[in-house]
Amino acid sequence: MTGTTLDDAWIRRYHSGPGDRPTLVCFPHAGGAASYFFPLSGALKSSLQVVALQYPGRQDRRHQPCPSTIAEFAEGAYAALKPLMSGPVAFFGHSMGAVIAFEVADRMRERLGAAPSALFASGRRAPSTTRDENVRLRGDDGLIAELRRLSGTGDEILEDEELLRLILPPLRSDYAAIETYRYRPGPKLGCPVLALIGDEDPRCDLDEARAWADHTTGPFSLHTFSGGHFYLTDHLGSVADLVSRQLGTP
Numbered sequence: 001m002t003g004t005t006l007d008d009a010w011i012r013r014y015h016s017g018p019g020d021r022p023t024l025v026c027f028p029h030a031g032g033a034a035s036y037f038f039p040l041s042g043a044l045k046s047s048l049q050v051v052a053l054q055y056p057g058r059q060d061r062r063h064q065p066c067p068s069t070i071a072e073f074a075e076g077a078y079a080a081l082k083p084l085m086s087g088p089v090a091f092f093g094h095s096m097g098a099v100i101a102f103e104v105a106d107r108m109r110e111r112l113g114a115a116p117s118a119l120f121a122s123g124r125r126a127p128s129t130t131r132d133e134n135v136r137l138r139g140d141d142g143l144i145a146e147l148r149r150l151s152g153t154g155d156e157i158l159e160d161e162e163l164l165r166l167i168l169p170p171l172r173s174d175y176a177a178i179e180t181y182r183y184r185p186g187p188k189l190g191c192p193v194l195a196l197i198g199d200e201d202p203r204c205d206l207d208e209a210r211a212w213a214d215h216t217t218g219p220f221s222l223h224t225f226s227g228g229h230f231y232l233t234d235h236l237g238s239v240a241d242l243v244s245r246q247l248g249t250p
Helices: 034-044 070-086 096-112 140-150 161-179 206-215 236-246
Strands: 011-013 023-027 049-053 089-094 119-122 193-198 220-225
Touching: 011 034, 023 034, 023 070, 023 096, 034 049, 034 089, 034 236, 049 070, 070 089, 070 096, 070 161, 089 096, 089 236, 096 119, 096 161, 119 236, 140 161, 193 206, 193 236, 206 220, 220 236
Parallel strands: 023 049, 023 089, 089 119, 119 193, 193 220
Antiparallel strands: 011 049
16 A cells, blocks of 8 residues: 655555544654555554655655755754644654654654653664764665664565665665754653664663663653564564554554
């Protein structure tokens, strides 16, 4: 099933949810596309409106330049999502998407005096934590090795040279954006923040996930699942239940 564009090229809706419920906005990981959240959208369709962001430079937007910084991602996403912010919205970001979601929420706070109903930060350390990472500087073989290490890309893609030629450029660009991102201290968010991680994630440990608590004056909770960076694949039902309970839509 393909997504349908709503108000902007950034936004995809895969299922129709109840019209009177909050909208959950999903932010993909580095190299990822809106379609990554198709299963989560399906799991939540009876309780929430779900939309996913399609970043420039991939799938049907592959001929458009990739954003070069997290700020550029956040500005484009904010502009696309602003019409939805007249009603209740929550953000779910995975990996790089968690940082973009945080930056969009910060713009929402600063420019609208509002906040998402909740921020779900999945598979990503808090913005204020840093690591010295240089995946962006590796050759193609190094990028492919990283994809294998994170176990989020099927072998049928990793062994297909034509597909790799499509996914490696935006992946490298996304890594450059997230690896050069630096948090600028400022006012905290006021919404609940929920950190979700796999207990074997090489990209985020428990202390780095707990540091999300420093970015909000609202409630914070940490939720761990068995698995690695893409734990969501094996725990879709549990994650959907967590989102529904938090947003009051069982």
